[in-house]
Amino acid sequence: MSTNKVIHAIYNDDDILMDAVKASRAAHHHIEEIYTPFPVHGLDKAMGLAPTRIAIASFLYGVVGLTVAANLLNYMMIVDWPQDIGGKPSFAFYQNMPAFVPILFELTVFFAAHLMVITFYLRSKLWPFKQAENPDVRTTDDHFLMEVAVSGNEEDMVSFFKNTGAVEVKVIDKH
Amino acid sequence: MYTFSNKLKTFAFVLMALGLLGIAYGFLTAPKTTQDVEKILAESHHDGGHHTAATAHEVAPATEAHHEVADTVAHEAPKSEAHTVAADSVKTVEADSTKAVVAPVAEENHHDAHAAKADTHEADAHKEHEKHLEHVLHQLQNKPWAALYVACIFFLLISMGVLVFYAIQWAAQAGWSPVLFRVMEGITAYLLPGSIIFFVLLVLSGMHMNHLFAWMAEGVTDPKSENYDAIIAGKAGFLNVPFFLIRAAVFLAGWNLYRYFSRKNSLAQDDATDDSFYKKNFKMAAGFLAFFIVTESIASWDWVMSVDPHWYSTLFGWYVFASFFVSGITTIAFVTLYLKSKGYLEYVNTSHIHDLAKFMFGISVFWTYLWFSQFMLMWYSNIPEEVTYFVTRIEDFKLPFFGMVVMNFVLPILILINTDFKRLTWVVVMAGIIILTGHYIDFFNMIMPATVGDQWFIGVSEISALLFFFGLFIFVVFTALTKSPLLAKRNPLIEESKHFHY
Numbered sequence: 001m002s003t004n005k006v007i008h009a010i011y012n013d014d015d016i017l018m019d020a021v022k023a024s025r026a027a028h029h030h031i032e033e034i035y036t037p038f039p040v041h042g043l044d045k046a047m048g049l050a051p052t053r054i055a056i057a058s059f060l061y062g063v064v065g066l067t068v069a070a071n072l073l074n075y076m077m078i079v080d081w082p083q084d085i086g087g088k089p090s091f092a093f094y095q096n097m098p099a100f101v102p103i104l105f106e107l108t109v110f111f112a113a114h115l116m117v118i119t120f121y122l123r124s125k126l127w128p129f130k131q132a133e134n135p136d137v138r139t140t141d142d143h144f145l146m147e148v149a150v151s152g153n154e155e156d157m158v159s160f161f162k163n164t165g166a167v168e169v170k171v172i173d174k175h
Numbered sequence: 176m177y178t179f180s181n182k183l184k185t186f187a188f189v190l191m192a193l194g195l196l197g198i199a200y201g202f203l204t205a206p207k208t209t210q211d212v213e214k215i216l217a218e219s220h221h222d223g224g225h226h227t228a229a230t231a232h233e234v235a236p237a238t239e240a241h242h243e244v245a246d247t248v249a250h251e252a253p254k255s256e257a258h259t260v261a262a263d264s265v266k267t268v269e270a271d272s273t274k275a276v277v278a279p280v281a282e283e284n285h286h287d288a289h290a291a292k293a294d295t296h297e298a299d300a301h302k303e304h305e306k307h308l309e310h311v312l313h314q315l316q317n318k319p320w321a322a323l324y325v326a327c328i329f330f331l332l333i334s335m336g337v338l339v340f341y342a343i344q345w346a347a348q349a350g351w352s353p354v355l356f357r358v359m360e361g362i363t364a365y366l367l368p369g370s371i372i373f374f375v376l377l378v379l380s381g382m383h384m385n386h387l388f389a390w391m392a393e394g395v396t397d398p399k400s401e402n403y404d405a406i407i408a409g410k411a412g413f414l415n416v417p418f419f420l421i422r423a424a425v426f427l428a429g430w431n432l433y434r435y436f437s438r439k440n441s442l443a444q445d446d447a448t449d450d451s452f453y454k455k456n457f458k459m460a461a462g463f464l465a466f467f468i469v470t471e472s473i474a475s476w477d478w479v480m481s482v483d484p485h486w487y488s489t490l491f492g493w494y495v496f497a498s499f500f501v502s503g504i505t506t507i508a509f510v511t512l513y514l515k516s517k518g519y520l521e522y523v524n525t526s527h528i529h530d531l532a533k534f535m536f537g538i539s540v541f542w543t544y545l546w547f548s549q550f551m552l553m554w555y556s557n558i559p560e561e562v563t564y565f566v567t568r569i570e571d572f573k574l575p576f577f578g579m580v581v582m583n584f585v586l587p588i589l590i591l592i593n594t595d596f597k598r599l600t601w602v603v604v605m606a607g608i609i610i611l612t613g614h615y616i617d618f619f620n621m622i623m624p625a626t627v628g629d630q631w632f633i634g635v636s637e638i639s640a641l642l643f644f645f646g647l648f649i650f651v652v653f654t655a656l657t658k659s660p661l662l663a664k665r666n667p668l669i670e671e672s673k674h675f676h677y
Binding site for chain 1: 547550
């Protein structure tokens, strides 16, 4: 019987949380989400989340930035308005390449960084003035909350999470 | 405890023996007279098409561009004007304007110089030819010395790079690395023999056994001498043999003292009941790092930059440091992986290797940043006394000069950018071999253009010198590793290091 009920198990230490996550996974409880006040190292691996692909996205954005920078420089400095700067006339891209490297680099980084942040926001459905989703305000301070779907015996699950070191275990009806 | 396997020991001895034979061969076959040089040049001319052949009969060889650059200023001004004039008819000029970069500029000056000389100095041609032969003779006589010097300083600085990395781990109280401390201490054992050999080489240069350092030559500071060089004379207060050797002795002694005491404390900490030795090492590491960064900078001017005594670069110390720092970290990774493959270092896991590989990646990029910063500013400003450094390298050392950038930047960045690759032994080893070879070539490019000029060649002398020091390095390092347990068991951070995972 599937319900909309979830268990909120609250911890006050990230090490205890990590052990609890491992124990819950071993006991085949379905962890829906974990809310933490700071990033906990290795939590994604312990939860069994798929590895992030943001690095690949970032690399591709960097390549886009490099391409944009190269075309921009080529158009501005070579094609449209060639200038002789410091005795180095702009007749061909490759001759002036050393002078372009800082801009190529900066735009690569600019594109990679900004587009990566935007991707991250879109992917985590974050935007300005968005209502906070965390169910307990203490997760923004010093507590860690694990949300687990209830299946089977509710009493057993509550006592299981109490045993994992949770300071508080609640059963919530989710709508 | 680690035992030095006989196989590896034999390998080290074979390398040293081969190296010594090759070094001796290099010195014995170096030309003695200008007649020998004439023969060599004639032979290389018959090869045809080789770049040395082209310059062999020229009155002024490429390396003398060095001295000629002074009067290139005059040629340069009208040239850039011509370009400004032509700037509005871009398309038509494009064909022959492919000479904006530094090298071609000097090349043209070269032709100018030749043309001028051909007109006016025809009578002096014979005398000039003799002078050129003598110049080439000196370069060829320098070659085995320079080969020895490059290999010697390269291995010395590798152990130095490891010592600095080690000191940084102490000063930063790093929790991930204590399981690697004994490996680092083993590698820095090479510092003492390396320093002694290197210092002997410097003394021999100071005794005029070779011409590696042009500023040591007879009469350069004497206004009456025909060798007089006003620029070097102006630097003589700093660049003179006694002060040079005193500096080298102080720097090497300071580094060796730190190495000796930090190793002693690190071993004493194993059996200690409190953390007093740990605290001592922490303080000493911080002091050493401050001493090191000042002395390393001066040492890089002395031992590397001063072979080009007219030239200077303000970030040179950092550039040299980045080069041997990344080589040192790569060496730590190699020795660690070797010991691991033999079943030692049970607590070293892939996360430790991952961290070392991250440093290999990061410092490679840092090296490139410094290399390019130095290159671009000089290329752009095009001041003759600065740009001559890159003119010689791009004209005569094109392949090692640009090949090195590929090996030290492009390949490491492409191979090591992937997170998972940094944990794979074979990937780290492959990237490491490229990095170490690339940085040897980097040092080669720093020393050779000023000492052997366009007569460079990676032949018996160079490879033998490398083999000899490589053999000695293996012998010293792995002997030192047998002297103590491979785990710094009482280090207060050792538990964190054992359980380090990322």
